[in-house]
Amino acid sequence: MAEPLQLETGLTLAEQVTAALQRAIVTGEFAPGSKLNEPELARRYGVSRGPLREAISRLEARRLLSVTPNSGARVIALDTAELIALFETREALEGQAARLAARRMAEVDIAELSGLLDAHAAQIAADGGCAYYQDEGDFDFHYRIASGAGNALLKGILLDDLYQLLRMYRFRLSVSEGRAEQALNEHRQILAAISDRDADLAEMLMRRHVAAGRKRFEQSQSEYSAPALTH
């Protein structure tokens, strides 16, 4: 259903529509590959097509939409190769973020993130790591590392672009049984390296952490194309 854009002050309509539309895309309300109808969307959000088109332009630059002239905007649809490319890019950027966080993250932020990991541990113990909250916890951790790097550009690319794509596809990247504990453990190791101000180790561990996700995904894909190998 259409939520007609709760009105916030200080923001332009175009910005509010951008946020609402991005949210709808990322939560899967608009499926990957589906076409966006401008008059319909404009009615839905209660705005004219002007601000809506500005929002579409923004989201195109953020790589969430792909528009073809005279044909319209479609939600981006990543194939397997492009999802792997997303992991590869994250690996580089998040590795660097961890490296820089080891140099620059404030002690108080490290302590707070440590507490957050305790909360994640409790949650996993309680509900066995329900996939949704597990993902949210994972995003939380990576979000804070990206913020702790003290590099606004790096943070912006990760939060505004890559994490949104990742959120879109989290259902395809769903984690396996017992993965939650392992991920939490890796988070702890990364944070320990940051706390030790060991930049090299922090980067290496983060890269492995992201690469592990990519490899699990590659594995899950190759099972379909070559199912004979695993049983």
Next chain:
Amino acid sequence: MAEPLQLETGLTLAEQVTAALQRAIVTGEFAPGSKLNEPELARRYGVSRGPLREAISRLEARRLLSVTPNSGARVIALDTAELIALFETREALEGQAARLAARRMAEVDIAELSGLLDAHAAQIAADGGCAYYQDEGDFDFHYRIASGAGNALLKGILLDDLYQLLRMYRFRLSVSEGRAEQALNEHRQILAAISDRDADLAEMLMRRHVAAGRKRFEQSQSEYSAPALTH
């Protein structure tokens, strides 16, 4: 002067204005920090404010403009810390690009790039490495590595976002005497590693190459804040 937007077919006015405006920003025609006047720009490019505002929205998402509601758009103005952040981000992405290029770049592209480096060498020998052409040669090299990585996302972030920022500020990042030969030498080493399919070495060399640029810039900045050391 106003070049009223040479008309190309198949592209939206908004897209053409985006390209023209980005070009004007990147070449320094609009200085960093300067304000963009919408009616004036619309007249200049011979379009209405609709497509112009879409172009502004796109360039804001690409981090070339920063717009504040009800106040307008300004060309981005990077301070020293933000330029360092740009180098740090490039270091991670270009390092990864070199790593992936070592795995995926086609032999024919490697050979062609090798020939391009020969041309650069000849150019440096001829005119002593005039700063402008030297920069263009540098961009050429990095552009091809980014393309050779076989990762459209990584390539897009580098070409659409980071390299544009870099071009904007190349005058502040101008190279010193004799730097051209050294850069060319580093390019040769990187390409050799790629040709050997040595991903680890290619990444390391590229990271050092970018880091060297960052360090020269940091050096040039600290000279002003602490001039007594080098007098």
Next chain:
DNA sequence: CAACCAGATTTTGTCGACAACCCTTCAATT
């Protein structure tokens, strides 16, 4: 029966106009 070609309809691209807001100017007040 398939392919192709009009006509009609929907959708996108663009424009000009109006309203809201910001900044400047300048006069009045403390």
Next chain:
DNA sequence: AATTGAAGGGTTGTCGACAAAATCTGGTTG
């Protein structure tokens, strides 16, 4: 003299309408 406040002009934000393009429909023809 400095600050405040109101009027004015200018800029931004938004809208509805028109024109061009694409898509859909149905009928015709090979």
